[in-house]
Amino acid sequence: MIIAEKKPIEEIIEEIKDFQRILILGCNECVTVCEAGGKKEVEILASALRMYFINKGNEKKIDEKTLERQCDHEYLEEIRENIDDYDAIVSLACGVGVQFAAEKYLTTPLVPGVNTVCLGANEDRGLWTERCQACGSCVLAKTGGICPVSRCAKRVLNGPCGGSTNGKCELGKDVDCAWQLIIDRLRALGKLDDYEKVAPIKDWSTDRAGGPRTVTREDVKI
Amino acid sequence: MSLNTESKLEKILKAGHLGVTSECGPPRGSDPEGIKEKGKLIKDYVDAVNVTDNQTAMTRMSSLAACIHLKLMGVEPVLQMVTRDRNRIALQSDILGAASFDINNMLCLSGDHQSFGDCAQGQNVHDLDSMQLVQTVRHMRDEGKFLGGDDIKRPPKMFVGAAANPFADPFEIRVPRLAKKIACGAEFIQTQCIYNLDKFEEWMKRVEERGLHEKTFIMAGMTPMKSVGMAKYMKNRVPGMDVPDAIIDRLAGVPKEKQAQEGIDICVEAIQRLKEVKGVSGFHIMAIEWEEKVPEIVERSGLYPRPEV
Incomplete structure (x- = not known):
């Protein structure tokens, strides 16, 4: 899944301080699983922002909503009828969701509330680690199923x-040598x-170097 | 043995002499005098001088420029190239640039991670890895073609080397890894600094069992310790370095002002022992910011005068 982590609240405050009506928009997919941008995190962030602005004597309208997915037209349409009620949206989706919403709602400022980190797995409680960089031409069959990329x-x-020492990377003892x-x-x-x-x-050329990547499937097209 | 290039190092190794190389780090500025001075100090005591490529990821004068300074004063340079900072276009381009100055030797490396240096926030490239860089230079030289397939007018005539670290983990693949570098076309090998002689000899035994010493020239890497502090730093802080406690104890056992001389003695004794090891074709003496000691080490190790070829 896509792993993200919450942005520091100060960074979000800086981006939204001049708006009055704000929607905090969560996503029920990857960012929910990695506990960075699901319904629970939307509630926590919205409460913290409300308190912050009340304490500053600048109360704002801060609403909450969590969509099934933000990388899907169908679900993003759910906010269309209320979109003009807001001066800005703080999206807690990954970079894909933020952009998809921005493309759809051209005149509404979109502020990312998380940093998208990597494609990874939940290795342990509170630990998510990278497993794939989507290089576009998988070598795992040749490398024992472990990715050197x-x-x-x-x-x-x-x-x-x-630099490989005792099974660890030269970067440090916390990093396994792939x-x-x-x-x-x-x-x-x-x-x-x-x-x-x-x-x-x-x-x-199938990696980042080849420019933005697309997958086109004629058999799936309508 | 037939020669593939005009390299003096190749001629010496193929004539059956023990080769001697050393290393110079380019300056952290644009004044070439330092590198020329280093070159002058060691010129007559070594066959070729490696010029490091932004070692430890600290930004320095380019290896190629520093090589040219040495070449112009009659020193044979070994151009070190890491795959960290340049993609395949830049690497091939710099290889041609070096060849245009008749720089005849190259050492292909992956390079220390940028987080160790002064640009920790920079990107790394690693379009190729060190073995693929060896393949690339050999392809350019032997096929006379670019990676893209086009012909090269006046292909680069480089004697191509790679590094080997007999002490990195896992030990069991250290010899297979060497075999892989040779299969990619590495004609000479310069090893990581050797302090654990027993472990190095164990590695060499396995190298010899596979006959790899007959397919490449293995130059043993030697770095004299300046102090017990340096020895401890190398042991604890430098990735892939194996410094036995006996070395640290020996340095700690002499007064501070005599530690440097003790370090030189340890280095000379190690060279004398390793000269007798089958498959060792020479020595790569990396006296880090201590180039003035190279002549003494070479002379005392019985490697002077250098052969004329």
Whole structure:
């Protein structure tokens, strides 16, 4: 899923201080699961902002709503009839949701309430970690199911680099060396000999380098 | 052995001599005098001088520019290139630039992560990795073509090297990793600084078992310790470095003002021991900001005078 984390409230206040009528808009998908932008976080943020502005002697109208998804036309339409009731929307969706709303409601300022961090998994209570960078041409079949693109700080395709120490990355003891994980997994699979196959120079045109990416499926089109 | 390039280092290694290289870090400014001074100090004691490429991710004068300064004063440079800062266009372009000055040696590296340096907020590139950079230079030289497939007019004639760290983890793939670099085309190898001689010899034994020492020239990396503080720093703070306690104890056992000399002695003794190890083709002496000590180390290790080729 897409992992996000809450922006510091001071940053949100700075962006909305000049608006009077504000909608805090949550999303019921990834950001709910990673506890950054679901219904609960919308309530908490709205309450905190109300209190802040009342204390400043500048009470504002701050409403709450959480959509099923913000990356979907159908659900975003649910706020159309009330859109003119607001001077700005604080969206707690990922960057995709914020932009989709901005494209739909051209004259309403959209303020992101979270930082979109990565594609990752909920590894433990309160811990979300990256697993994919959507490079567009998956190499996992060759690397024991562990991704060197997203999990090696140097994206080394023929690793590990010389900085791997005791299974950890040169960045520090909190970061696993992706190549140690790959080698451990190849060994578990009985495929350690595959380590010596040289990974060819990668086609990065399917990654960020190729410009904004699209998937077109004629079989799915109406 | 037939020669692939005009490299002096290649000629010396292929003639069966123990090669000696050293290292110079370019300055953190535009004054070339420092690098020239370093070059002058070690010129007659080494076969070639590596010029580091923004090592530890600290911004410095470009390796290529510093190589040119050395080349123009008659020193044979080894252009170090990391894949951290340049994509395949810039790498190929700089290789041609270097070749236009007849810089004949290159060492291909991935480079320290930028978070260690002065631009921790910068992007890194890593379009290629170090092995793919080796492949790229060899492709340009041997096929005379760019990665994109077009012909190169006057292809670069580089003697191509790579690094090896016998001490990084996991140890079991350290030899397979070397094999992989050789398969990519690494003609010489310069190792990480060696302090744990037993572990290095164990690695060399495994290298020899696979006959890899016959497919590339392995130059043992040596860095003299200036003080017990440096030894502790290297042990605890530098990723992938293996400094046995015996080295630290030995340095700590002499008065502070004599530690530097003790460090040189340790280095010379290590070279003398490793000269006898089968498969060791030479030494890469990295006296970090201590280039003036290279002549003493080379002489005392019995590696002077350098052969004429």
